[in-house]
Amino acid sequence: MSICNILALYPLQVSATDLQWRESGSVENPAALIVFVVVAVLIIGSLIIANAAKGGSGGGGRTSSGGGGFRSFLAMQRLVRNIGLNSDQARMLNFVFKTDDVIEPEKSISNPALLDRHFRRAYRVIETSSKSDEEAQSRYAVLFSTRNMLENSSVGTISSTRQLREDTNLTITYGREKIKVNVVNAKTENLTTAMPKNVLGTQIKIPKGTRVSVLFFTKSNKGFSFESRITGYSTMHGHPVLQIAHSNQLRFLSHRRFRRRHAVIACFMFLVYVEGNGKKQRLVVDKRRLTGNIADISVGGCSIKTSSPVKVGARFKIEFAQGENNVAALGQVLRINKTGISTVIHIKFLRLSKKSMNLINAFVYEYD
Numbered sequence: 001m002s003i004c005n006i007l008a009l010y011p012l013q014v015s016a017t018d019l020q021w022r023e024s025g026s027v028e029n030p031a032a033l034i035v036f037v038v039v040a041v042l043i044i045g046s047l048i049i050a051n052a053a054k055g056g057s058g059g060g061g062r063t064s065s066g067g068g069g070f071r072s073f074l075a076m077q078r079l080v081r082n083i084g085l086n087s088d089q090a091r092m093l094n095f096v097f098k099t100d101d102v103i104e105p106e107k108s109i110s111n112p113a114l115l116d117r118h119f120r121r122a123y124r125v126i127e128t129s130s131k132s133d134e135e136a137q138s139r140y141a142v143l144f145s146t147r148n149m150l151e152n153s154s155v156g157t158i159s160s161t162r163q164l165r166e167d168t169n170l171t172i173t174y175g176r177e178k179i180k181v182n183v184v185n186a187k188t189e190n191l192t193t194a195m196p197k198n199v200l201g202t203q204i205k206i207p208k209g210t211r212v213s214v215l216f217f218t219k220s221n222k223g224f225s226f227e228s229r230i231t232g233y234s235t236m237h238g239h240p241v242l243q244i245a246h247s248n249q250l251r252f253l254s255h256r257r258f259r260r261r262h263a264v265i266a267c268f269m270f271l272v273y274v275e276g277n278g279k280k281q282r283l284v285v286d287k288r289r290l291t292g293n294i295a296d297i298s299v300g301g302c303s304i305k306t307s308s309p310v311k312v313g314a315r316f317k318i319e320f321a322q323g324e325n326n327v328a329a330l331g332q333v334l335r336i337n338k339t340g341i342s343t344v345i346h347i348k349f350l351r352l353s354k355k356s357m358n359l360i361n362a363f364v365y366e367y368d
Contacts (some may be wrong), residue, residue, distance in 0.1 A: 005257035076105055083153045089146040093137075096122040096146070109150060112219055116365060119147050123367040137354050144299075144361040151222075151259055158218070160248045161191050161226065171215040172196070172244075173208060181242060190231045190243040203240065206230045211242065215253075249338065258298040261364040265294040267304060267320035272330065283330075285317050292345075294320060299360050301348040310345050312336055318347070322363055327356045 076097070080090045097105055100118040108114050130136035158164070164186040170193060172179050181193040190232060196204040206212070210230045217223045226247040234241055271286040292306030302318070314333045319326060331347035338344075352360075362368035 037290060078107055079109060079265075081192075083148055085146065088142050089149060092122075092142045092146045093150075096143070101124050112151075115147075115150065116367075119143065120364070120367045123362070137358055139355055140358040140362075143334055144358065144365070147361075147365065148258060151237075152257070158224070159250060161228075161244075161246045161250070162186050164191070164216070165219075166338055168216055168218075173213045173215070174205075174210050184236055184241055186246075189246075191228075191246050192234070192236060192242065193242045194241045194311075195233075205233070206242070208232050214244070224250045225253060226250050258300040259364050260298040261295050261366075262296045263294055263363075265297070265320050265322075267292055267294050267318055269304070269306070269308075270317040270319070272315040272317050284316075295344065297360060298364055299349065299357050300353065301346065304345050304347060305339075305342050306341055306345060310336060310343060315350070316347070322359045323368065325359055327359050328353070329356060 035279065071342050076094065080093070085093060096102075096118050097108070099122045102108055102118060108118060123140070126136055126139045126143065129254060130139060164183050166183055166185065168183040168186075170181050172181060179196040181196050183193055185192040196206070198204055205296060208230055212228055212230060213225060214228055215225045226249060228245045228247050231243045234243060269290040269292060271288070271290075272283050273286065274281050275284045278284055290308040290310075292304040292308070295303045295305050297303075297348065304318075310333055312333050312335060316331055316333070318329050318331055321327070329349045330351040331349045334346045334348050336343055336345050359368075
């Protein structure tokens with residue numbers, strides 16, 4: 001809204017009798033005129049600020065969060081401060097929201113699926129707008145570091161069990177017992193879950209009034225716990241259900257540093273060993289290769305199923321294909337689990353190129 005429009009809405013109606021002019025052109029009451037002008041300026045200023053706060057663009061058009069509405073600007077400042085983003089990440093988040101015309105950043109932060117939609121679109125814009133592969137890889141790296149910061153922040157997390165989705169898996173602990181059940185309905189008076197069963201399929205009835213500790217993870221891999229009690233049993237849709245008292249005191253838990261995705265990806269492993277002494281030490285990659293299948297992966301590490309003998313502490317160069325690209329990483333075996341004839345080795349990545357890191361993140365977040 002322009003100044004002219006504001007003045008049109010609030011005309012300064014001053015009659016000839018309001019201001020008495022002397023023949024010399026001076027005002028008879030200068031103090032009154034000064035007060036009048038100050039009041040008029042305050043009215044116009046307040047209208048301008050109110051118009052900016054509405055974030056109006058051409059009479060109510062959508063406004064992006066990156067420099068649009070006054071409220072969106074303040075919301076972005078709060079988000080950046082609460083999440084702890086650095087300057088590059090703050091600019092990237094602004095770019096992501098601006099690219100997808102986001103007008104309610106706090107709403108997007110609290111919805112992982114919506115947030116990934118914004119980041120996925122920004123990922124594609126970077127892909128098409130970067131002048132070189134080096135520039136694209138640098139921008140991708142900031143994009144994923146920003147997304148990971150949002151993933152690990154407690155901003156926008158749920159605050160009540162009434163917000164749980166159906167099929168959320170709960171781990172209930174009472175005494176020394178631990179059982180797993182899925183949420184059936186969180187909108188009822190009590191939190192309703194499926195009836196717990198033992199390994200033989202027999203229903204387990206926890207006594208009414210029993211105090212329990214409950215643990216669960218959201219779709220975005222954020223962990224929570226809360227204390228509650230068993231309120232009883234009922235039936236829903238013809239099936240027996242367990243009822244647990246709702247809680248508004250959820251405790252946010254730490255979780256994996258990076259998002260992880262299950263997969264079945266063929267890979268090669270090359271043993272890496274140290275050659276030489278002192279300052280002349282160097283890593284040597286053995287030419288013999290072992291085979292396996294990556295079962296899950298993040299930029300922090302992966303799990304590999306293999307039938308080859310492997311020792312804890314061993315270092316490997318791991319190679320696998322991601323689309324038309326090859327990914328390589330230096331990793332170290334942290335632990336080993338035996339599963340029948342196969343062995344599952346858990347590897348921590350020690351070294352990754354920027355491009356390999358971006359390719360893994362694109363796969364994990366399903367942006368590519």
